[in-house]
Amino acid sequence: AVKRTPFIAGNWKMNLDHLQSIAFVQKLAWSLSDAKHDFGAVEVAVFPPFTDLRSVQTLVSADKLALGYGAQDVSRHDAGAYTGEVSGAFLAQLDCRYVIVGHSERRSYHGETDEVVGAKALAAVKHRLVPVICVGETAEDLEEHGPSAVPAAQLEAALSGLKSDAEIVVAYEPVWAIGSGQAATPEQAGQVAAALRGVVARVLGEEAAERTRILYGGSVKAANIAAFMREPDVDGALVGGASLDIEEFSSIVRYQK
Ligand code: PEP
Numbered sequence: 001a002v003k004r005t006p007f008i009a010g011n012w013k014m015n016l017d018h019l020q021s022i023a024f025v026q027k028l029a030w031s032l033s034d035a036k037h038d039f040g041a042v043e044v045a046v047f048p049p050f051t052d053l054r055s056v057q058t059l060v061s062a063d064k065l066a067l068g069y070g071a072q073d074v075s076r077h078d079a080g081a082y083t084g085e086v087s088g089a090f091l092a093q094l095d096c097r098y099v100i101v102g103h104s105e106r107r108s109y110h111g112e113t114d115e116v117v118g119a120k121a122l123a124a125v126k127h128r129l130v131p132v133i134c135v136g137e138t139a140e141d142l143e144e145h146g147p148s149a150v151p152a153a154q155l156e157a158a159l160s161g162l163k164s165d166a167e168i169v170v171a172y173e174p175v176w177a178i179g180s181g182q183a184a185t186p187e188q189a190g191q192v193a194a195a196l197r198g199v200v201a202r203v204l205g206e207e208a209a210e211r212t213r214i215l216y217g218g219s220v221k222a223a224n225i226a227a228f229m230r231e232p233d234v235d236g237a238l239v240g241g242a243s244l245d246i247e248e249f250s251s252i253v254r255y256q257k
Contacts, residue, residue, distance in 0.1 A: 007236035010243025021052035070098030088127030114157035177218025190231030222251035
């Protein structure tokens with residue numbers, strides 16, 4: 001079987017301006033440089049606001065930090081009359097490796113449909129960015145359809161335009177678990193992650209399913225990360241609130257199985 005490198009991703013949301021991001025990344029790098037953190041063993045990336053990306057790029061490249069980064073959203077378009085949008089080409093020029101697409105906050109506050117999320121995933125891949133495709137059910141969905149039906153349908157739609165060799169990351173983020181302090185149980189996260197791997201297999205093929213990392217997100221903390229990582233289909237975490245606390249985020253990165 002293919003070995004998937006565990007991936008811990010920090011979604012800063014709309015927090016930390018570019019000056020704060022410089023101080024934060026320096027402190028995070030210092031905290032992670034502890035000998036106990038083996039960067040080959042666990043990959044780490046941060047997702048700052050757009051206005052921070054140039055500062056983060058400068059720090060990461062100057063100090064050769066083993067820290068990935070990416071944006072929280074991307075336009076489905078390459079360039080043109082799309083006021084307020086940011087092209088994947090621009091993100092790639094700033095050496096972003098990743099971009100989040102379809103976060104539940106984009107879906108619910110900005111009306112992003114499965115079709116839009118799929119177009120954004122495609123735009124990301126076109127610009128050689130790895131889309132971190134977020135899917136997840138609301139509390140009502142959970143009651144009505146059970147845990148995996150809605151996220152599986154969202155993922156199927158998001159993958160529909162991609163080729164089998166596309167590199168993607170999937171994040172299962174139950175909406176009711178985001179920022180609520182009420183994480184899913186590791187068993188539930190593991191079951192949905194397995195179902196989502198099945199979707200990747202069906203749409204992009206077995207090989208893609210084997211290598212694609214599937215993250216859990218929703219109230220992940222230092223205290224619960226290890227239990228999620230013990231699930232065979234959970235390959236990492238997308239961390240919101242706790243990614244803004246350097247001690248907490250470093251402890252998450254240093255989880256012990
Ligand atoms: C998120 O918004 O992606 C998230 C998982 O948030 P939190 O960790 O704060 O629940």
